[in-house]
Amino acid sequence: MTPDLILPYDGILPVFASRPVWCGRASTVIGAATLGAQAWLGDDSVIRSDGQPITAGDRFWLGARSTVHIATESLPTHIGDRVTVGRNAVVHACTVGSDVVIEDDAIILDGAIVGNNVLIEAGATIFPRSKLESGFAYGGNPAKRLRPVTPEELAERAERLREASGEAASPAAHPEPPETEESVFVARTARLSGRIALGAGSTVLFSCELAAEVGPIVVGADTNIQDNTVIRSRGEGVVIGRDTTIGHNVRMADCRIGARSLIGIGSVLAPGTVVADDVMLAGGSTTDPGQLLEGGHLWGGRPARILGTLDAAKRAMMSHIVEGYCRHGREYRLLQEQEG
Known part of the structure; x- marks a missing residue:
């Protein structure tokens, strides 16, 4: 199974360590992106590497309508192994460690560094250049350290996000776009x-x-x-x-x-x-x-x-x-x- 849309950028195509486990409707991967084994890409998920590289380790799970992007002229995005991202989340021009859970509607902004074994709670915003210490839960806007988090809780939260992805609605119709001029x-x-x-x-x-x-x-x-x-x-x-x-x-x-x-x-x-x-x-x-x-x-x-x-x-x-x-x-x- 491959993403619905794969495009090169600057002549570079994405690289997959192995065929993803699942690629949902309208899932998109572009440019200098490298994904590890057993990736899961939800409906309308976007990985857009147009100007800097994106790397994601093994067992990367990207929920529906979530976006991974870079800062075109300055910052790549690097994601470790066994990272789970919920729905409608954004991982942008940052570094994320391994065994991290990023819940629905969370946002990680440019230059942030997220350690290993971190939980980012639903709706949290990680401000630019923040540093999140390993082994803690973070939440709020701006996100603050809340409490220690155990591997067992991280595994349970990740499983909840994945189960919710399995309950997604059936594919919607794809109407014809309006007529536009050539510059659009x-x-x-x-x-x-x-x-x-x-x-x-x-x-x-x-x-x-x-x-x-x-x-x-x-x-x-x-x-x-x-x-x-x-x-x-x-x-x-x-x-x-x-x-x-x-x-x-x-x-x-x-x-x-x-x-x-x-x-x-x-x-x-x-x-x-x-x-x-x-x-x-x-x-x-x-x-x-x-x-x-x-x-x-x-x-x-x-x-x-x-x-x-x-x-x-x-x-x-x-x-x-x-x-x-x-x-x-x-x-x-x-x-x-x-x-x-």
Whole structure:
């Protein structure tokens, strides 16, 4: 059994020590990724190694709608043996030891180092450059050390996650994507339905779901929507401005996002949220229904609050991400066409 979609990046294809035990619907592995024996890849799981390597040891279990990625120009991702990742989790540009359990909706951010025999509880956010000591459970946002954890508890938690994966819903229909101009990239594993308008140069990456059930979804020019993000319109619709980044595994419904903004990995935007132009929302954040995020600030937390000013360095970083994803979109469109 092989992933639903395998693509090279920069001429490099993924390497598997042996054929995975299971590869779910729309599972995707890209680029310089190396997976050990007995891997399990759930529905809509994404391993995207486009610019730095990803390595995962033996018996790596990646739950449905979870994402493993790198920092394109700076940081790889390395994962040890017997690591279990639950559903809708993100492992991003970090190092994870062996015998680690990462529960549903958890996020590990850039430069973090996770020791061996660690439990990361559901919904936790591991902030950038954090160091998690071996043998402990961590939880919260930002994650804090909670208590010692035994190998027996880790094994039980891992088994629970795997059992839950076996109860996944049957495969959903895969509607035809909307017609787009040549500068737009929509991944083959993305699912788009309803009235959706994608601006020139926009990018919708692997296993995203955009469902315009009532109002429309409008995406501005050169905006990128990253792997496993889900956008639903059940009322007035969703409008996202130009030159904006929507990170991995974001959830949003019936909201407005301004231009030149960044919505961080794993954030959840409640209906009625309004994000002004020039906003950076930190990974793992949430908003309250109807909340307004004023422009020119870094926001973060649950619910989001102002953490600081959006200085020149952050603005430059956000612009650099947009430029990089415009380039990725062009590259992936060509690769997907060649893959057929």
